[in-house]
Amino acid sequence: MTIDEVSRQYMIPRKILEEYESWGGCGAVKKVMGAWQYDGQDLERLSLIMTLHDIGFEKEEIETYMTLTIQGVESENSRLQMLKKKREALLDEIHFREKKVGHLDYLRYEIGKMQKARE
Known part of the structure; x- marks a missing residue:
């Protein structure tokens, strides 16, 4: 899915998607014919971002949490x-x-x- 498709289908502002990309959260995202393509793992991470936002995490906290998430198992305690x-x-x-x-x-x-x- 492209960034615009994800934004429309999941009602996620494009700005949030661009921030997600800037955090390095799009390791599996590939640029195909000039457009980013999101896969299932990206959509799961975006769902997590929205959940964190819904429970009151601030932008900086979400960024930190997502950076830790991308690091994997060694960041579980953090x-x-x-x-x-x-x-x-x-x-x-x-x-x-x-x-x-x-x-x-x-x-x-x-x-x-x-x-x-x-x-």
Whole structure:
């Protein structure tokens, strides 16, 4: 598939595809008649990029993670550490938001209590 075909079919902005190429992620991509051709492994890596983006990885983190992925088995521990760090940050954010919901619920309860007292 060409870069334009991949961009259209998988709704991946061309800019992201060009960044992917610049990271050396396209080891299996070949230039045929002036157009890059993506294979199945490239599409799997692009799917991983989109997943990393969806779970909150920043551009630089994605680039680092993908560079490590391309390195293979010897980078597994580094990738696990990145995922662990991101997971901990997400859990901290969830707990912070749960605390906010608790405060909101308390305020709603207090207003409800005042309303019942006036009835």
